[in-house]
Amino acid sequence: xxxxxxxxxxxxxxxxxxxxxxxxxxxxxxxxxxxxxxxxxxxxxxxxxxxxxxxxxxxxxxxxxxxxxxxxxxxxxxxxxxxxxxxxxxxxxxxxxxxxxxxxxxxxxxxxxxxxxxxxxxxxxxxxxxxxxxxxxxxxxxxxxxxxxxxxxxxxxxxxxxxxxxxxxxxxxxxxxxxxxxxxxxxxxxxxxxxxxxxxxxxxxxxxxxxxxxxxxxxxxxxxxxxxxxxxxxxxxxxxxxxxxxxxxxxxxxxxxxxxxxxxxxxxxxxxxxxxxxxxxxxxxxxxxxxxxxxxxxxxxxxxxxxxxxxxxxxxxxxxxxxxxxxxxxxxx
Numbered sequence: 001x002x003x004x005x006x007x008x009x010x011x012x013x014x015x016x017x018x019x020x021x022x023x024x025x026x027x028x029x030x031x032x033x034x035x036x037x038x039x040x041x042x043x044x045x046x047x048x049x050x051x052x053x054x055x056x057x058x059x060x061x062x063x064x065x066x067x068x069x070x071x072x073x074x075x076x077x078x079x080x081x082x083x084x085x086x087x088x089x090x091x092x093x094x095x096x097x098x099x100x101x102x103x104x105x106x107x108x109x110x111x112x113x114x115x116x117x118x119x120x121x122x123x124x125x126x127x128x129x130x131x132x133x134x135x136x137x138x139x140x141x142x143x144x145x146x147x148x149x150x151x152x153x154x155x156x157x158x159x160x161x162x163x164x165x166x167x168x169x170x171x172x173x174x175x176x177x178x179x180x181x182x183x184x185x186x187x188x189x190x191x192x193x194x195x196x197x198x199x200x201x202x203x204x205x206x207x208x209x210x211x212x213x214x215x216x217x218x219x220x221x222x223x224x225x226x227x228x229x230x231x232x233x234x235x236x237x238x239x240x241x242x243x244x245x246x247x248x249x250x251x252x253x254x255x256x257x258x259x260x261x262x263x264x265x266x267x268x269x270x271x272x273x274x275x276x277x278x279x280x281x282x283x284x285x286x287x288x289x290x291x292x293x294x295x296x297x298x299x300x301x302x303x304x305x306x307x308x309x310x311x312x313x314x315x316x317x318x319x320x321x322x323x324x325x326x327x328x329x330x331x332x333x
Contacts, residue, residue, distance in 0.1 A: 123326030152220035301325030
């Protein structure tokens, strides 16, 4: 079997470009005992992957030049020499950025009966949904009826954060990158207040949307959003630090918020997290989220690009605001 795969051609400087990536054709080996051959149905691109394109130490090792990239993917088994898998099984893996692969069975997660389209297991029912779930309920320790602000609210994580908060009868504010996304947040997802962060002062928006202050800030953006949120937190508020997408393509270190001392007097908690820190909650998350999606209490959106040739375009689109909800690359014919 042949597979086309996306490799890192050179390390991006600033905003990634198509020239930083290359598509190569490789031969996929036949499975040996204990192995499974998989054809991917769809794959994920996620902002955290930008950090792995820089040669520095982090919580995951950097991608190497000439190496096929990795990321979340859903595929179907085409050949199996592992008794736990049969042809046609849907599996979740970290072998994205390629059309097909052979791997040890213990590196795959069998999804069982799908309750939603396969792509949903890369978004609302996958890592982004889990990130929203644990970041809000565990890291931020959300309480019923609080006031929550989420930045990057029209993205894969932020859109789920806001809806979980609404399920907890919270007042929810969100920022997004254009008027259509703002309308989606308020009209479709039930946010109480949303705004385009390109227009007007962030702090004034927060004062308008939450005149009594914020109890929780879920940070996907960093930078000016984090600074504005700090200014508007209520005593003993919690800030869940998930990401800082506004800074991922900076070529020089960005200064941090100049008002961090407010955390002292207000008794604030700022806590960063990685979703893998909470793998013990996987089953509870999937049970809760599948129920919410099936009942319509949680809605989701996907932006889908077709074909491995558009994987780099999809990834770059994360930083230019192309996507509403989860960005997916469809790999089916």
